[in-house]
Amino acid sequence: MHVNASPAVVRRLVAYGLTNLRKRAGYSQAEAAKYMRCSQGKIANLENSRNLPRLEFIEKLLRHYDAEDEIPRYTELLETAEQRTWWDRLSDTKTLVGLQTFIGLEDGASKTEGFHALLVPGLMQTSDYAREVVRGGQQSDSDLEYKVELRGRRQQALTRSTDPLHAWMVIDECALDRRIGDTATMRGQLEHLVELAELDNVQIQICPASVGPHPGLTGTFEILHFPIPEDPGVVYVETRVRAVWFEDKPEIDQYTQVMNHLRALANTPEESKKLLTEKLKEL
The missing domain is CATH 1.10.260.40 (lambda repressor-like DNA-binding domains)
Structure with a gap:
């Protein structure tokens, strides 16, 4: 551990x-x-x-x-x-039901992998991009900065000096083409993805729109893995009102198969970096 x-x-x-x-x-x-x-x-x-x-x-x-x-x-x-943590103090009235549990598991996970169909993963969003996403969700102004700061704190797991979280994300190209905020916001977000892709513990693949129908069309999901023998991990799916968990091995195996299929369909990490750079030039 x-x-x-x-x-x-x-x-x-x-x-x-x-x-x-x-x-x-x-x-x-x-x-x-x-x-x-x-x-x-x-x-x-x-x-x-x-x-x-x-x-x-x-x-x-x-x-x-x-x-x-x-x-x-x-x-x-x-x-x-039994130790208290910073996420124990999260307000239930300001965050998604179940998000507190997810953050605790994510912070201690050895690896997270998943598919994101509509948006850049929260773990990889810039503060400006996250702010526009939260605002678009019709959250109250009082909740806005709270949720933006929360995403920023989660991201520290990727760059911590000891045992950083390994992340392997497949992002649908449609998510990159969706304009979130102004040009500066999109530029900053794409540049951030390029920087993250250079980290040894981060793999980013873009699933091009040209592949057509694929298993990820059922929606966004993430699979968390833990450094625990025989622990199959958990699958996290987010709805508007609460977090949904799948912990039975057959369910996790199904999502793992989908993830592996998407990895095979998507551009390689190197090809994905080039695509991100090309999209930056188009802005």
Whole structure:
């Protein structure tokens, strides 16, 4: 687990770790629950990261799993999982329902990949571009700068000095041709994409309009991956009113197949840089 792991991701690490230790010890969830004198639902919620156990509970559970040597490690993990972060202070009235969870997972992810059909990904938007996008969404003036600043803070994950987030985005050409703001805003946004594409941890591909119909026409999505053994990751889909999550492996596999198909259809990263440069010249 890298040092930038957020509490949201550490919760997943605890959940998957306890699941693996239980299976290694040869117990079912029902058997573990019987020993702990709790409901099977409590063990299930513990293993799907819905609940965070108390230290006393986890110490007893680890002894039952013959993993007493893991107690110091899980003590440290629980302390990290309970830490407060800057996104814990996000206002529910000013942000999309579920966005707080997404930011916590994104901050601790090792990789994010996705397809963006209508706009430049929020993780790669300039403040001027983001401001016009938020304004176009008919947000109140009081929310405007709040949301622009929020996107800027998220982007720090791409350039942090230790374990920067790896991002691989396929952007539909239509998103680049959609005029957001004035010419200066679009120029600044395209220049920013060119700069990001030079980072070792960033891959940008443009899916040209000439490819016609493709699997990404169903909409924008992102897949987050975590440095946790056996964790399949999560798929994030954003609607106007809330964030929608897919965490079952068959669902994630479907989106992964779509992502791989789009990567094959899109221009290569080098070709995409040239296309971005050409669009800059056209402004």
